[in-house]
């Protein structure tokens with residue numbers, strides 16, 4: 001028998017692995033594995049597994065509606081042990097799956113499995129995920145390649161071509177009984193976007209037809225972006241949608257709607273998605289180390305108090321606090337606010353990016369290692385090649401939440417704070433505090449740092465080191481690998 005191993009590709013349409021398994025002609029099992037050691041990795045939290053469980057339930061509902069005998073078998077345990085057990089009993093021939101640009105822990109798992117499949121003469125056919133290319137040496141022509149991939153027809157599994165059986169392990173199966181799965185649905189997950197291919201298409205359609213009208217206008221606003229952006233990131237991250245599907249739907253929508261520029265803007269983000277993952281695919285040490293080794297010399301001292309205040313949204317800077325509380329409760333923040341909270345942690349609080357990367361990975365429902373780490377390092381200013389942006393949280397607040405509606409939604413202590421103080425409540429005099437029945441230091445903290453002083457210090461450190469020899473040498477190395485050579489010239 002063969003196996004289609006579902007990983008972060010939890011969809012039925014545009015699925016090359018499933019299509020190939022059907023066309024192969026052999027009987028096959030559709031398999032998802034809950035892997036306890038990966039689930040225990042500190043980047044993940046129950047909200048992720050809830051999303052995966054919802055996605056699997058949705059796939060099984062779709063399959064059983066098409067044919068009551070079709071079902072994805074879910075097992076729980078070590079992947080190698082599971083494949084070994086199946087091979088012993090059923091003589092595995094081929095495994096079909098997508099390539100995964102993952103954490104080191106999943107990369108190591110894949111290397112171990114690759115060896116096992118070789119030793120046991122099982123053919124492992126891996127398919128390219130979106131526009132991300134394995135073993136790429138440099139970025140010349142990558143952009144053109146990406147576009148061509150996006151324009152290709154979908155890989156539609158054609159169930160009418162099924163010749164073998166589509167196998168299912170049920171409660172009577174020995175292997176099922178040995179690797180019995182748990183259910184990971186959270187009871188109280190209403191704050192999060194629901195997982196699954198069906199919801200993914202609903203979000204996509206409502207965005208393209210209606211919500212995208214305000215995409216460019218609302219993209220930077222913490223409140224309005226929640227509707228004005230696509231909110232497709234968790235669906236893309238867990239594979240409920242392929243980037244090619246989104247790209248082609250968006251290109252088609254452009255022919256029918258007036259908000260074409262917004263859609264062009266959106267399509268450019270789809271390119272970024274693969275661009276960042278490609279970066280990580282080519283240099284996955286970014287999970288642990290600065291991309292530019294020249295920045296290793298900057299000394300940062302862990303400050304538990306700062307980190308704890310940042311994580312719990314108690315820094316005294318209203319927009320930072322609102323963002324941190326919001327992302328913890330809902331799993332989502334728009335791009336600019338993500339960049340701002342990371343900038344605040346790594347520049348103004350001068351903490352290492354590592355102290356925030358794992359924590360935010362746990363919060364982001366769309367956690368995608370290949371975007372997360374390159375973005376984190378870029379915002380922390382340790383890549384050397386990107387312009388360092390230091391966000392001023394007060395200015396961001398005035399520009400993007402001028403009436404403080406987002407702030408007041410998440411920082412209830414400031415609900416009665418008048419608009420003219422909402423961005424800088426510390427400017428209230430004792431008499432004004434009395435008037436508004438609000439005591440700084442009691443109802444809401446004083447700012448934990450002096451913004452101006454902290455920003456100045458950080459700029460000196462980060463800008464200062466840019467001229468050092470190692471930073472320059474590293475820049476050259478990174479440019480050669482990660483940037484198109486024509487542009488570099």
Ligand SMILES: Cc1cc2nc3c(=O)[nH]c(=O)nc-3n(C[C@H](O)[C@H](O)[C@H](O)COP(=O)(O)OP(=O)(O)OC[C@H]3O[C@@H](n4cnc5c(N)ncnc54)[C@H](O)[C@@H]3O)c2cc1C
Nearest residue numbers: 229230231232233269272273335338339366367368372375
């Ligand atoms: C520090 C930091 C960490 C991040 N971590 C993640 C992460 O773990 N997973 C993740 O999907 N995105 C991450 N992003 C990128 C970005 O913030 C989100 O993709 C975006 O906010 C998701 O919202 P949306 O789906 O409404 O995006 P839209 O604006 O509607 O964009 C559509 C899609 O394009 C992609 N995209 C959008 N912006 C970016 C970007 N800047 N870089 C790469 N791809 C992009 C996403 O797949 C997104 O779903 C991170 C950004 C920062 C600054």
